[in-house]
Amino acid sequence: MRNRLPSLLTAARFPLALGLLAAEVSTRFLALYLLCCLTDVLDGLAARRLNACSAFGARLDSAADLAVTAVLVWRLWPLAAPDPWLTLWICVAAAVRLAAALAARLRFGRFGFLHTWGNKCTGVLLALYPFALVLTGSRWTLVIVLIAASLSSLEELVIECRAEQWAPDRRGLWEKR
Incomplete structure (x- = not known):
């Protein structure tokens, strides 16, 4: 289980990204986004600390980052205008x-x-x-x-x-x- 923790933290960004997609851009949106940021930081720290770095984990992290980024662009672009x-x-x-x-x-x-x-x-x-x-x-x-x-x-x-x-x-x- 310990070696799965980094991948679980990374994978958590996918449902969080869906939450960002559904949430109004407000404090709730920012709270969900903060969780995305925290899981992004913690997954890498956990992988290095638990000696659980892997090519799969790196690809999963990139995919999760891309998912969150795509949602941010979709939701924030009209606000940034x-x-x-x-x-x-x-x-x-x-x-x-x-x-x-x-x-x-x-x-x-x-x-x-x-x-x-x-x-x-x-x-x-x-x-x-x-x-x-x-x-x-x-x-x-x-x-x-x-x-x-x-x-x-x-x-x-x-x-x-x-x-x-x-x-x-x-x-x-x-x-x-």
Whole structure:
């Protein structure tokens, strides 16, 4: 049972995502989203602590993250009501991130993302974004997230194009491998 705990925490994000889909965007929505964030943090900690890391767990985690992200975009996009320039910026940042993953696939046979400090900071900002949007209603929080996402995407693309081997735990462009 202990070795299943990380996967159970990860799998809990799927019904939580459905709850986000059904909930009005309010404090209940934010409470469910907070549970999604907590399970995302705790599943990785539990996997490492229990020595239960696995390829299946990593794929399940990515699928759960994608499910929650898709629901957030679906539910929060109308509230953010970004202008066309912000929409274009989002698409360009996502395209650069995808190009980095494709570069890793072509060069090293692995489709994946790096765990750089830039990506971690972007992840934290993305995690905080729904709270900032719902509580303040300001679109400026999206601009801050987009700046971080753009810089970390570019960094990852440069790393993947210059790297000599696949190194998913590389901390940043400055780190030699």
